[in-house]
Amino acid sequence: GHPPQEQATAKPGVPGVKRIIAVASGKGGVGKSTTTTNLALGLQANGLKVGVLDADIYGPSIPRLFQVSGRPEPVSGRVLKPLEGYGIKVMSMGFMVEEDTPMIWRGPMVISALTQMLREVAWGELDVLVVDMPPGTGDAQLTMAQQVPLAGAVIVSTPQDLALIDARKGLNMFRRVDVPVLGIVENMSYFICPGCGGRHDIFGHGGARKEAEKLGVPFLGEVPLDIAIRENSDNGTPIVVSAPDSQHAQIYRDIASKV
Ligand code: ADP
Secondary structure (H helix, E strand, C coil): CCCCCCCCCCCCCCCCEEEEEEEECCCCCCCHHHHHHHHHHHHHHCCCCEEEEECCCCCCCHHHHHCCCCCCCEEECCEECCEEECCEEEEEHHHCCCCCCCCCCCHHHHHHHHHHHHHCECCCCEEEEEEECCCCCCHHHHHHHHHCCCCEEEEEECCCHHHHHHHHHHHHHHHHCCCCEEEEEEECCCEECCCCCCEECCCCCCHHHHHHHHHCCCEEEEECCCHHHHHHHHCCCCHHHHCCCCHHHHHHHHHHHHC
């Protein structure tokens, strides 16, 4: 028979926030946080008011990507003021714990931390809140997807088979909780050799596009494997703001215009 359908519970929205979009991946290291960051900046470049919620509480990398640190101050009662990077309001578990503190929390604590970051933060008026989900498609992710009133999800994958299989699991996870999948981004899609100018499909190329077609979800775009993307991420100067005229920045703005 059919797998049990998760109960579609009415999730209250976040006041002032028009849409909440999750960025997810089946496994770690595929560039989910890099995509979240540049997608958020792309949405902003397209004229929207944007916030980022770093729900990847086991490996929060949003503070580094946005070059923001410090402790959010309360504005009233328990409600915290989000930090800001490049004009984007940012909230991350990374602000709440020391960097080298291992997060060995149990499920319910993860959920309450997420709920707090969602509902006890002065997000203000936002067109889009982009949520960087923890990698994987297990119970924790499923519960999170259920807790957050999501308008949709973006799945990030590399072209390899294995990564795609994981992405497929992610897709099914969101379908189970009735969250529309806005599409798939193929990251590390190809490599342009700076020496010879030739193009190399290091992880094979086009797998995500094919998979998206097969699964009937939009294909949002291909992001090349490029040292500039990595360096700018590590320096906290994401490519969309540090090189707005680059082809890469254009790719992210194009992806942003499709979600
Ligand atoms: P995840 O959030 O999926 O774990 P990250 O966004 O942290 O992945 O990316 C993992 C590493 O790969 C980081 O060092 C990041 O800078 C790098 N990276 C991500 N996307 C690209 C890309 N398109 N080209 C080059 N490096 C990338």
